[in-house]
Amino acid sequence: MNKKFVLGIYDDEDVLLAAIENIRAAGTKIYDVFSPYPVHGIDDVLGIKRSRLPIVAFFGGLAGMSFALWMQIWMMGFDWPMIIGGKPHIALPSFIPVTFELTVLFSAFSMVIVFFIVSNMKPSLKVNVFDKRSTDDKFVMAIEVKEGATDMEALNNLLRSNGAIEVNEKEVVK
Amino acid sequence: MQHVSPIREPLVTGGKTYHDITQDVCRQVEAKPNVRWAAALAVALVGLAIFIYSVYRTLWYGIGEWGLNKTVGWAWDITNFVWWVGIGHAGTLISAILLLFRQKWRTSINRAAEAMTIFAVICAAMFPVLHMGRPWLAYWVLPLPNTFGSLWVNFNSPLLWDVFAISTYFSVSLVFWYIGLIPDFATIRDRATGPIARRAYAALSMGWTGSAKAWSRYETVSLILAGLATPLVLSVHTIVSMDFATSVIPGWHTTIFPPYFVAGAIFSGFAMVLTLMIITRKVFFLEDYITLEHVESMNKVIILTGSIVGIAYTTEFFIAWYSGVEYEQYAFINRAFGPYWWAYWSMMTCNVITPQLFWFRKIRRSLTATFIISIFVNIGMWFERFVIIVTSLHRDYLPSSWAMFSPTIIDIGVYVGTIGLFFTLFLLFAKFFPVVNMAEVKAILKSSSEVTHSHGRGATMHATDKDSNSNTHHNE
Secondary structure: OEEEEEEEEEOOHHHHHHHHHHHHHOOOOOOEEEOOOOOOOHHHHHOOOOOOHHHHHHHHHHHHHHHHHHHHHHHHHHHOOOOOOOOOOOOHHHHHHHHHHHHHHHHHHHHHHHHHHHOOOOOOOOOOOOOHHHHOOOEEEEEEEOOOOOOHHHHHHHHHHOOOOEEEEEEEEO | OOOOOOOOOOOEOOOOOHHHHHHHHHHHHHOOOOHHHHHHHHHHHHHHHHHHHHHHHHHHHOHHHOOOOOOOOOOHHHHHHHHHHHHHHHHHHHHHHHHHOOOHHHOOOHHHHHHHHHHHHHHHHHHHHHHOOOHHHHHHHOOOOHHHOOOOOOOOOHHHHHHHHHHHHHHHHHHHHHHHHHHHHHHHHHHOOOHHHHHHHHHHOOOOOOEHHHHHHHHHHHHHHHHHHHHHHHHHHHHHHHHHHOOOOOOOOOOOHHHHHHHHHHHHHHHHHHHHHHHHHHHOOOOOOOOHHHHHHHHHHHHHHHHHHHHHHHHHHHHHHHHOOHHHHHHHHHHHHOOOHHHHHHHHHHHHHHHHHHHOHHHHOOHHHHHHHHHHHHHHHHHHHHHHHHHHHHOOOOHHHOOOOOOOHHHHHHHHHHHHHHHHHHHHHHHHOOOOOHHHHHHHHOOOEHHHHHHOOOOOOOOOOHHHHOOOOOOO
């Protein structure tokens, strides 16, 4: 099914932020906003919730720490105990470095892998960018058009009166 | 919007717009290689050839090709290892610690500095692996099951901690670097005209569109990775220093080593960043992004860490005397006045004396002086590692085992070769990857460019009247 979008093109982040607020206040649903860099404050005006990725990082780190401690205690203390430098078999202070490194490793990798999965990011040759200028110097606001339900004229005016420098239409083949 | 004090110098000069940033950074990625780049690559490839030949000799004939002997079992190999790892630290410091401290000047140098980290760690890793003598068995350092016929690895050994520290550091730095590159790859992808370039950058950009939700997650991931990388980078050189500090060799067995090594690492790393950036900005015409303000900020870090290193040298000497241990005292007297006195005084001159010139603003802001001093620091830090390792080992408790170390041509070849390897990787990076983080520089453009200074807040980036900038101060 094809989807139709109206794209409002902006060239300034402050104008964009004000426009998002006004357009949402006018009851129009914004499909997404694309920008060349992270615009600060856009999360609040678009109503994007805080990412829960730090939680993933925390539990990843916890898993790494537990794994590292278990591995060292089991290998050095139970599987093949050896006396090294007169230290006890389970010499916790000297297990700290490896435990720390694996905590960081697991935490970072679990978070990044989950980030790729939830953002649906994978190496692919097909890229759906609404307007290629959005990775260069323009901010693109996409609003989905419902056939028959959307008043195109009013939408156009709404976008332009809020500072859009261009208003385009785009059909996306699903 | 955040407030930026008007007395701060702009971080982006030349009245740039967002589109200018894209153009300026993508220029050398899209253009045909220029002559200067090709010439530099040719020199680097010669270095790489030396590396391959020296490694071949080392592998074919064994490490007897090196100048090591029974007394000095660690020399250039471990010196080079520690030197390279240290250099890598500046990249993480710039991208992670300065991100946590919200230092905006990091944005235009963090990409290249992180690349430097990764390549430096690759060079560093060559040395312990080659030093094993049988590098094809390098996987034995991993905790693998007993079916391989050996016991588990020894988790009490700092050398094993190193394995975990360096590999974690390398992989986390690589991921951090790559995440930062994704939006810029997308920019290049959307501009690419050739079929190969478009496909390659499309695959690399992982389908990035720059949607608000993706940016929100991206920023969270960057922040958490920075938070993880900060203690990580401190842990890496701490653990490297423990390779020495946990032994009982005079001159090594000291508790000052971890902070002293970390400061030295940042010191040498910043010097290398400066060396590279001064060349890069010139070759790729990035003077408006890597300004004298950036150079000066880095020089301030150099003077801080250089002074810490100086204090560490003095403290070491004092404590050796104060400890009353004659072996420790001898080790230090021998360092400064023994047969390797020239290495010690080269270290002192390059690391403690020359960076003090940066107290003068004129010198901090002079590219020539900065470039020369950064080379001095690189040399001085190499000597620091050499002094610590060789002068401590060559005369220990038993005078009957005292010996001298001198490098063979293969020792020199492997070292010079890693410099070739490093520059080969760096030049390839500089050609095919965006050397400046475009997205991050665009994000600071509004608050910290000359445009803001002349028009005030809220001026649009696109209708910049370049003439109106003439009354703002220029750096060059």
